[in-house]
């Protein structure tokens with residue numbers, strides 16, 4: 001995703017106008033320093049994270065828990081003192097996981113730890129496994145060469161602090177199943193897009209290309225993928241893959257949940273921060289993305305505790321259904337497309353709860369001094385100003401595409417793919433001190449952007465065929 005994000009960042013730099021210099025009043029910088037210290041000592045985000053992951057648990061989009069999460073988010077925003085809380089409907093098709101298993105058959109019979117990819121159809125298939133070292137190798141296989149067989153793409157994903165290897169390995173999940181179908185395969189297995197040696201397995205959405213008949217598609221835990229490779233070195237391996245899952249055929253209406261700390265002067269001008277409320281179903285979605293919800297709800301709350309409201313409105317959005325295609329974020333951008341210029345700047349926390357190490361924003365020349373002021377206020381948190389490094393968070397992309405300015409608060413993702421979309425994504429993986437550092441950064445950023453006099457480059461732009 002990182003590569004796409006970088007390309008997007010380059011083409012989304014706002015047009016240079018003759019704008020007055022954006023400035024941040026010195027008194028706002030003083031308050032930012034106080035907020036930073038207060039946030040580091042504040043437990044609100046941890047309480048929110050615990051509440052969401054404990055009381056709601058996994059939040060698969062369109063599941064029964066989705067509705068509970070929407071009700072939870074509204075109640076939590078009210079409890080945290082937000083001035084206005086409301087919901088906006090988001091409708092999408094629903095996918096369910098009911099059961100899944102896989103086993104090696106024959107002389108070396110044994111179970112394999114697998115999980116269905118989101119969007120996979122159900123069904124039981126049995127066939128000889130053909131291993132490919134990469135998606136490229138699968139692509140190079142002759143047409144029809146996998147007739148009646150199960151394709152197994154065993155492409156590893158290396159650990160990286162910025163998560164960049166997810167962008168490289170991601171197509172195995174998104175495109176692998178369709179490639180396998182074209183070669184005649186009856187089933188698809190892939191080495192899990194994860195970095196943990198635990199016997200857990202990472203799910204995530206796949207899409208089948210138009211005109212292809214979808215096949216059962218699953219990820220295999222890393223130890224099991226290695227086991228399969230060892231078995232294949234000893235001779236042919238037959239596997240039975242049994243998935244009970246699929247699109248239900250029914251649409252579901254969830255909601256983006258929105259809370260505002262209403263601005264004292266320019267209430268129609270909005271600094272947007274947020275995360276996504278949905279999660280995959282295997283863990284409790286603690287790092288993906290209850291942390292983002294907790295960090296941003298707590299940041300708005302801390303600003304709301306000040307004796308007076310910020311100059312502009314702070315808007316916290318808990319986006320619906322990010323996992324199955326930024327569906328809530330697209331609906332938000334569609335619904336608010338007439339207010340892009342008033343979305344002064346937006347930032348989403350959706351890369352876990354690791355410490356923030358870098359800051360960047362899409363601001364034009366006229367706002368560079370203000371951006372450097374924000375960077376200086378973040379520096380005591382160990383955050384470096386890294387111009388040209390970042391990009392909008394996933395749920396900010398639709399808004400950025402139509403002209404919204406964005407900020408990037410880059411989190412250390414070294415451990416993110418140990419947990420991402422798998423059963424280990426639980427609250428005990430989150431470090432409270434790291435979480436508080438995130439809250440401090442979002443609080444400082446949102447406060448200063450709301451107090452700034454002048455904009456950060458948001459301006460309505462015509463769609464130019466850009467997409468995520």
Ligand SMILES: [Zn+2]
Nearest residue numbers: 288289322350
């Ligand atoms: Zn996420």
